[in-house]
Amino acid sequence: MNKVAVIGLGYWGPNLVRNFHQVAGPRLAVICDRDPRRLEAIGRLYPWLERVQNPQEVFQRRDIQAVVLATPVSTHFPLAKAALEHGKCVLVEKPLTASLEQAEHLVDLAQRQGLVLMVDHVYVFHPAVEKIRQLVQGGQLGQVRFIDSVRINLGLVQSDVNVLWDLAPHDLSIVDYVLGRFPISVAAYGKAHVLPEVEDVAYLTLDYGQGLVANFHLNWLSPVKIRYTIFGGTQQSIVYNDLDPVEKVKVYSRGLSVHAQDVEGRRRLLVDYRTGDVWAPHLDKVEPLRRVVEHFLHCIDHQEVPLTDGMAALRVVKILQAAQESLKQDGQRIFLEPVQARCEQLRSPLARKEPVCPNDPKSLSAFRG
């Protein structure tokens, strides 16, 4: 009755299978992939799990309470919709869907049914991102002026989504969580080199108003892998290097401020450079995907709204869709309406807790259930 099935056993699905096995033990009962070779390969590692090729078989089973979707983006909507219609809670890989309309439909459906719908915005559960959020929300950066991010490597070129829809959900979910703000406009510029119409290099710019601008470089063709995000503030700045094994987050008391114009009022400015300390906060060593899995199960068992719920997923999809529109118009700036989905007016029977801090030891019990 409370069993879990993982659908999609390609590149990412096996990581979910491993974590569900570690966290939930026998509650993980079924693995599913339409490709019998993937079923065989992963089934050999977990011989006690049932193997199913057709997701409909999973949806129809009464002992399955929750399904996890790690299939290509274009399949997220039909599979998640079918799962929710059959009364299953759903954890979907990022991005939730390939369009805003689809995302709204799923959020509505989950809320009407009182079912948990969560998206795997895995970085929201990363100790580094949680620390950055604490610093930003605690005002330690002063006013955030810019965010500059580089997420590039030789990527797995996909045929159903471009590099924006593949990589930007990571950055957009991080920024959504850290800032707790929605941008007022978006512009994106990119080019397709490998597959026609599938951009593999893209530059995305978000304007949050009040002087805060964010820029993201996304690239599947880079010979080197870089995962770098800078949060620049008026008092301090953060450099987050996800590939640094020891000091992923560094806080710099370094910057400049203009204190006066010269006496003749010419354009020459008198600038102060601050070169203060650099420090690296302690971060817990924990696999973020394990926390995703723990949180999903906790929300099902306690009837709670997840931290990365349908609305968080919808905010990301809304920006992606506008970015796609901009991409097709050679970087035209697109203004965004604030997110007010119809579903916000619906009353979900699930309890909404204050966002618990996934990496705070005090709230770990909430995650473990």
Ligand SMILES: NC(=O)c1ccc[n+]([C@@H]2O[C@H](COP(=O)([O-])OP(=O)(O)OC[C@H]3O[C@@H](n4cnc5c(N)ncnc54)[C@H](O)[C@@H]3O)[C@@H](O)[C@H]2O)c1
């Ligand atoms: N959170 C992360 O860091 C992260 C990392 C990589 C990928 N992803 C996401 O995971 C999802 C899958 O990506 P991937 O790289 O593993 O793709 P993949 O192509 O390697 O694997 C997808 C698998 O799904 C199976 N499949 C496709 N349609 C199916 C269907 N209708 N029924 C059953 N099985 C079906 C395929 O046979 C394949 O084995 C995507 O949404 C992607 O964005 C997330």
